[in-house]
Amino acid sequence: MGIGTADMARPETRLRQEAAAGEPTGWSEVAAWRHTTRARLLEQRTQMAAKERDARSARIAGALDRAIGRIAGRVVGVYWPIKGEPNLYPWIRKLAEKGVSFALPVVIRKGWPLEFRRWAPGDALERGFWNxxxxxxxxxxxxxxxxxxxxxxxxxxxxxxxxxxFYDRTIAAAANQPQLIGVGFERCRLPTIYPQPHDIRMDAIVTDA
Structure with missing residues (x-):
């Protein structure tokens, strides 16, 4: 199930409301909260059994078709899964066989936007940033x-x-705004990430729920 468009409070309003309840306010506090929360979620994700991860990844892939909609003739930027991320390779391979074009991100330098290079299953790969x-x-x-x-x-x-x-910079620098689909496991849902001015809202979030 994806999170679609809905009437939502402005991030700044939400942050002020939660500040009144004793939640993190300034960027230094938010950054510290994100660091701790990120570590907790990554530990949970990497401890997931491989069979469970594959099953949940398959459910995400099934929902992606509905979230994206028309895909023919469009280039889809995907990712190579690391640290227990959902594995979309079977979905990519199935669509590539039908002629859908894909691209993978490449880190050129820290602090720069990502470069996406056209890729299809079976194409040669090499080790990039962080291997x-x-x-x-x-x-x-x-x-x-x-x-x-x-x-x-x-x-x-x-x-x-x-x-x-990297993704925020890439999206902000894009000449033509792509359709933005975030993918992850439902157990990673949070009440808020305390969005900041540099954070960019996804058009949809697709999970295994």
Missing amino acids: IPVPANGPAVLPDVLVAPLVGFDAERFRLGYGGG
């Missing part, structure tokens, strides 16, 4: 749809990532 596999030869492309992994998320469709800001 994450990246396309060895694919040309750079601009995804029409960006499927972004998340560590946590909230009802306002804000995504908690790994803290490097």
Whole structure:
């Protein structure tokens, strides 16, 4: 089930309301909360049994088709799963066989937007930043749809990532705004991630629920 568009309070309003209840307020407090929360969620995720992760990943993949809608003729930016992220490879392979184009992210340098390179299952890969596999030869492309992994998320469709800001910078720098789909496990849902001005709302969040 995805989190779609709904009437939602502005992030700044929500932050003020929760500040009154003793929640973190300034960026330093929010950053510390995110660091602790991220570590907790990552530990939970990596401890998930492989069979359970595969089953939950399959449910996410099934919901992705509905969330994305029309996919023919569009380039879909995906990711290579690390640290227990949902594995979408079977879904990618099935759609690639039908002619859908995919691209994987490449870290060029810390602090820079990601570069997406065209890729299909079976294409050559090499070790990139943090030893994450990246396309060895694919040309750079601009995804029409960006499927972004998340560590946590909230009802306002804000995504908690790994803290490097790569996806936020990439989306902010995009000449044409892609359709933004965050994917993660339902157990990573949070009341709020305390969104900041640099956080970018996803168009939809897709989980295994």
